Amino acid sequence: MSEQSQETLIYHLEALRRAVLAIVIATAVLYPVGYWLAPEIIGWLVRWCFPSGMGVLHYFSPMEVFWVHLKLGLILALAMAYPWNIWQLWRFLLPALYRGERRALGWWIVFSSVLFFGGIAFCVGVILPMLMNFSVGFASPELQPMLGLAQFLELAGWLMLAFGVMFQSPVLVLLAVRFGLVSTSSLRHQRPYVMLGILVVSAVLTPPDVVSQVMLAIPTWLLFETGLFLAKRIEKENTI
Numbered sequence: 001m002s003e004q005s006q007e008t009l010i011y012h013l014e015a016l017r018r019a020v021l022a023i024v025i026a027t028a029v030l031y032p033v034g035y036w037l038a039p040e041i042i043g044w045l046v047r048w049c050f051p052s053g054m055g056v057l058h059y060f061s062p063m064e065v066f067w068v069h070l071k072l073g074l075i076l077a078l079a080m081a082y083p084w085n086i087w088q089l090w091r092f093l094l095p096a097l098y099r100g101e102r103r104a105l106g107w108w109i110v111f112s113s114v115l116f117f118g119g120i121a122f123c124v125g126v127i128l129p130m131l132m133n134f135s136v137g138f139a140s141p142e143l144q145p146m147l148g149l150a151q152f153l154e155l156a157g158w159l160m161l162a163f164g165v166m167f168q169s170p171v172l173v174l175l176a177v178r179f180g181l182v183s184t185s186s187l188r189h190q191r192p193y194v195m196l197g198i199l200v201v202s203a204v205l206t207p208p209d210v211v212s213q214v215m216l217a218i219p220t221w222l223l224f225e226t227g228l229f230l231a232k233r234i235e236k237e238n239t240i
Contacts, residue, residue: 019091022084022088023088023089026081026085027074027077027081027085030076030081031073031074032073033076033077033080034072034073034074034077034079034080035069035070035073035076036073037073037076038068038069038076039069041072041076042057042068042149045124045152046152048129049128049129049131049132050132051132051136054136057147057149058148058149059148060148064148064149065149067150068149068153071153082113090106093105111171112171115164115171116165117164119163119165119166119219120160120163120164122163122219123159123164124156126215127159127163127212127216130215131155131159131207131209131211131212134211155207158205159206159207159212165205166198166205166216166219166220167220167223169198169220169223169224170230172227173187173231174227174231174234176231177234177235184235187228194224195217195221198220198221198224199213202214202216202220
């Protein structure tokens with residue numbers, strides 16, 4: 001390796017170190033705020049999602065609530081620091097990109113972020129209340145629900161992550177077509193296999209109930225079709 005290459009590598013490693021350090025500092029600064037907000041977020045989720053027959057949340061070990069607040073505080077800190085963290089990564093990648101690539105990457109980041117948080121909002125706004133109402137339907141005088149705090153938040157967190165990830169389907173379609181990995185005509189002919197794949201992934205990412213699986217698969221399919229429509233326009237522009 002030449003001396004110039006070594007200097008370039010050292011420069012990039014130093015830039016990466018500064019970006020990671022800025023991300024860690026921002027998250028650490030916001031962590032107390034996230035920890036302070038954690039009880040309010042839990043209370044809001046319970047009020048929003050729990051039907052009257054579900055009762056209240058319980059905890060089953062002396063330190064369970066403390067550890068849950070710590071974990072949720074970190075998640076909230078990362079969410080609040082997200083714009084700053086993305087900006088730091090953008091600054092790190094900027095020197096290695098051409099002007100057109102910078103603009104394209106900026107749009108990809110914005111589009112992907114909107115879809116991710118849109119998936120989380122859809123999960124919290126629609127899926128969690130529906131799932132809780134579905135669950136309480138099994139209650140009877142002889143069978144009463146007793147849901148733990150950690151269990152509920154684990155379920156909610158996993159579902160929100162699943163919806164955020166699955167809502168990235170238009171981005172994946174656009175990237176695959178943009179870089180020539182697949183054509184839109186090929187994707188149209190493979191629709192049945194794509195739908196099967198969506199159902200399988202939805203079944204893996206959600207609890208073993210048909211309601212949440214279908215409610216994840218349907219919007220993912222619609223978003224896939226949206227990505228296919230947009231990718232077709234990209235193909236037409238590239239052929240002009």
